[in-house]
Structure formats: C-alpha cells, structure tokens
Amino acid sequence: MRRSEFDRAVADEFHGRASAVVTDLVLSQVGGRTAAEAIEVGVPPRDVWSAICEELDVPAERRYGVGRLEPRAR
Structure with missing residues (x-):
C-alpha cells in the first residue's frame, strides 16, 4: 500500500474525521504512536491501516482493497 492509497483508504472510511484519526488516535500496534507519527x-502504511482498522473495529469487508489506486483508463 502506497501512502496515497493509505490516505484514500482513511478518507473513504472516516470522511470528515479522517484527519483526526491520522493525527490524534494513538495506536498500540505501531508502538503507541499516531498514524502520522508511525x-x-x-512503519509501512499497510501496517498503519491495519492498526487503525483493528483499533476502530472497521468491518473486515471494508479493510481489504480500500484505498487502492483507481484503474487507469485505456
């Protein structure tokens, strides 16, 4: 997962709260850091995304593939 994919995943899942999730939520799975600090x-963005999903109980069906790059137009 690239940083841009991570940013899209957080925005898609948390909408207006995305910035607060990244900068304020302390995640034990990444060493007691916020997502931004991690x-x-x-820390790889995929690991940070997984930690956020665990911490905030994001349903499994919304964890995989969220934030992936849009397919290129042909």
Whole structure:
C-alpha cells in the first residue's frame, strides 16, 4: 500500500474525521504512536491501516482493497 492509497483508504472510511484519526488516535500496534507519527518513522502504511482498522473495529469487508489506486483508463 502506497501512502496515497493509505490516505484514500482513511478518507473513504472516516470522511470528515479522517484527519483526526491520522493525527490524534494513538495506536498500540505501531508502538503507541499516531498514524502520522508511525508513517513518519517508517512503519509501512499497510501496517498503519491495519492498526487503525483493528483499533476502530472497521468491518473486515471494508479493510481489504480500500484505498487502492483507481484503474487507469485505456
């Protein structure tokens, strides 16, 4: 998962709360850091996304594939 895919996944799932989820929510699975801090120190965005999903009980059907790049037009 690229950073842009992570950003899209968070925005798609949390809408207006996305910024707060990334900057305010402390995630134990990534060392007691916020998502922004974890990504800044090199935690892969996919791992951060998974930690957010676990922490906020995002249903499994909305975890996989969310935030993927849109297919290119041919």
